[in-house]
Amino acid sequence: MKTMADLTTGQKAKIINFTEANPDLSRLMSMGLVQDIEVYCEGVSLGGDPKQFSFYGSHLTARNNTLKKIIIEIIDE
């Protein structure tokens, strides 16, 4: 099972589910990161953490310890 923390630059994925309910995840949801949307990993900081994603024209960054709670399915192009 892959999570958003596993994504590397250039990969695309679909959000499947959230493993828990917490304020950080709620905040990400309020920014539009919800089930069934597709995200694109735009870049990573030095050391692979934090990561930057884009979806529907928005760009968002978060740390791996938050991202590992979001289950994804990698989309092969």
Place this chain on the structure above:
Amino acid sequence: MSDHSLNIKPLNLMPPSELIAIIGNPNCGKSTLFNHLTGLNQKTANYPGVTVEKRQGILFYEGQRINLIDLPGTHSIYPHSEDERIAVKVLQGAIKGTKAPDKIIYVLDATQIYQGSLLLQQLSEINIPILVVLTMNDIAKKKNISLASEKLSQLLKGIQVMPVNAKDGEGMNALIKAIFKKESAVVFPINPLPTEMSIDEETQYRFRWNKQLIETIQTNKLKNNEISLGQFIKSFIDRPLPSTLLFVLSMAVVFQAVFAWSTPLMNLIDYVTTFIASSADELIPEGILNSFVTDGIIAGVGSVIIFLPQILILFLFIILMEDTGYLSRAAFLSDRLMRGLGLSGQSVIPLLSSFACAVPSIMATRVIPNNRDRIVTILTVPFMTCSARLPIYALLIGAFIPQQNWGWLNLQGLVLFALYLLGILGGTFTAVLLRKTVLAGPRPNFIQMIPEFRVPDIRSVLFKLLDRGKVFLKRAGTIILFVTMIVWFLSYFPRSESIELSLQNSLTEVTDESTIETLSNQAAAEQLEQSWLGRSGKTLEPLFAPLGWDWRVTAAVIAGFPAREVVVAVMGTIYAVGEEAEELTLANRLSAAVDAEGNRIFTMPMVIGLLIFYAWCLQCVATIAIIRRETNSWKWPAISWLYMTSLGYIGALGAFQIGSIL
């Protein structure tokens, strides 16, 4: 007289004006719109009890006025930060002194319809008329996003949608007319919830609607195989190594600018202040008034405006970085580094710029959304070696640390480097300590939106810059001026008539100019000795004796409380005693100073101790004033001052005691 006279209220000739709230997601162009609507008719204050800034302004049109309030950027009606909480409370009319808005201007970024429509859906259910202003249309066009505002309005259940470009004024007149239109359309819930839902469920439900919305209205076909220069630069910047290099480079420029570019301006302010003071000195006869005007008022005002160059230069960079979208990228890049301190990438700019001056850096902590992280950063910032510490370091190192070289290494340089390190160590220790104790809490996270790169709006940049300058002068300036006056008072009063008389007597006997100067200096030193300042130095001497300080050092350190660099000038006056005073530099005079038993005061352990004291203490009323303003309480400045002074005292004590044994 009866009590009735107290109850008379001024006649209210003007009808109470309407209040319109401007709200939207962060970075949606809200503030640019606000700045263009209100121009200079705006002011910044704090909401009661919190540090969130309240930005209010007035819009005039055909003899009518409307009050506008620019609310903090928000994603959802369920707040996640103090800023968002305030925005929501204002909409509910739950803030004292701010009435509930009569109308909402909802700012929607045309490139971010998906994200921006969550809050819009929620606001459509609170019974306040809404007007949607569509911004960033030019960028949307470049991205090949075409939007029909009529169609959008239809999908939003009839809410009026107005495309506007604040920068070139397109659509602004129509918008102002619409704002002043008396009757407002009833707002219908855009996407009512079918059942009771948890917050997360509601968010997900609403975003599903947003997804459909943009699929309906956007004909978003990105042209393939067309790489613009902007995209090329962006793809380069978004790679870790080049972006880190660019970040280091841009930080170096900021650092250099705050440090070096401000120097000529600060010298100019210094020159003008000195010029005005010396002109006043010549115009006003010797005496209290002369000293009050030159050493009190002029020096006090000078010590306030001397900070402006650094504040304005640093903020020019921060505002530019913020408005171009680079600031959040810089935070993204440095997040890993700051995690070691228990902080996040958002603290990097305040901490770096604090090497120039703590005052603008503490003002810059506003970019940190989490209050706990912000306070940790504010209390860490004053430890970094700022430019005001340099004159003291230069004086003491130059006088007491031998000029010794080992290859290309120079001992004086090494000591200066060690002092910088000492500051960083003190700051790191403090950040970690605070995180483990009073400000312990969940590990800070780092969730933020990264805005598109965009060309900043000059007018907005200038307004924000002007605002920062005003905020500093009004809030911190008054406290700095007040404390400077108090120290002037302490060092001037009481005056001794006998010292003055004996000076006048001796002056009649000599004509040689250098002797006159020596005598005047001596009299000034004697006056200072018996002033409240000199007396407090003597009273507090026992407290500082374990550090190897005599009353003169103690008095100079007290006088340096408003601004630490003043200590050099006070030492200059206080140690100007003796016949050789004129021939010797201040450094030489310090090394020659002896106590009553003829022992040297400035021994190596004492000097090292004094340096450590200045590396760690908080001898700067401007910093204290700005902490007070930025935390909106006296608690944190008091804690910070006590903590840093104790740490400095302990450091100096340790250095002197251990050094004296060795």
